[in-house]
Amino acid sequence: MNLNLWTSFIEIVNLHDCKDETYFKNIVAWLNRNTYYFSDDLLKRHRLDALLATDPAEYEVRSCGYSTLANWKGIEESGIKRMKLDTFLMLVSDDLWEMFPTKRQQCAHCDVDEMRYVVIRTEDQDREELALECIQCGDLEYWDGRELQANIQTIRPATKSDRLDLRLRFKR
Numbered sequence: 001m002n003l004n005l006w007t008s009f010i011e012i013v014n015l016h017d018c019k020d021e022t023y024f025k026n027i028v029a030w031l032n033r034n035t036y037y038f039s040d041d042l043l044k045r046h047r048l049d050a051l052l053a054t055d056p057a058e059y060e061v062r063s064c065g066y067s068t069l070a071n072w073k074g075i076e077e078s079g080i081k082r083m084k085l086d087t088f089l090m091l092v093s094d095d096l097w098e099m100f101p102t103k104r105q106q107c108a109h110c111d112v113d114e115m116r117y118v119v120i121r122t123e124d125q126d127r128e129e130l131a132l133e134c135i136q137c138g139d140l141e142y143w144d145g146r147e148l149q150a151n152i153q154t155i156r157p158a159t160k161s162d163r164l165d166l167r168l169r170f171k172r
């Protein structure tokens with residue numbers, strides 16, 4: 001990974017130690033400023049494309065306990081150079097996605113009881129629908145409990161407007 005890119009990233013992470021809305025917005029803005037370094041494929045693979053396509057102010061974010069990124073400040077330069085962009089973006093994505101609202105609900109496929117609000121578009125439907133995604137195994141179901149079997153075309157985090165449309169209250 002390019003050292004200058006890393007340094008500019010750490011400057012952003014250092015601006016706000018606690019993870020809050022500003023931390024989220026700063027990282028999204030940083031990604032937008034540096035898309036030159038990231039191929040569309042990379043952004044898509046780590047589900048950052050969906051995130052960058054939306055105004056960060058539209059998202060409701062919560063703080064999350066542990067930031068892998070913030071704890072990287074001390075990594076040696078040699079380690080940074082060896083780190084693949086792919087790995088870096090995976091961790092950025094994990095950090096950001098972890099900040100979206102979740103609902104306490106048992107996943108049907110694993111032992112986790114926390115599901116994230118997402119909006120999906122399926123191949124057989126030309127509209128978006130609110131769904132819940134297991135934070136561990138990624139299993140999806142419609143927000144009202146209907147089983148989801150269709151092929152998913154896109155998944156993005158749910159925004160404030162998605163919630164208001166459905167009069168849902170996100171747990172933060």
Ligand SMILES: [Zn+2]
Nearest residue numbers: 107110134137
């Ligand atoms: Zn699960």
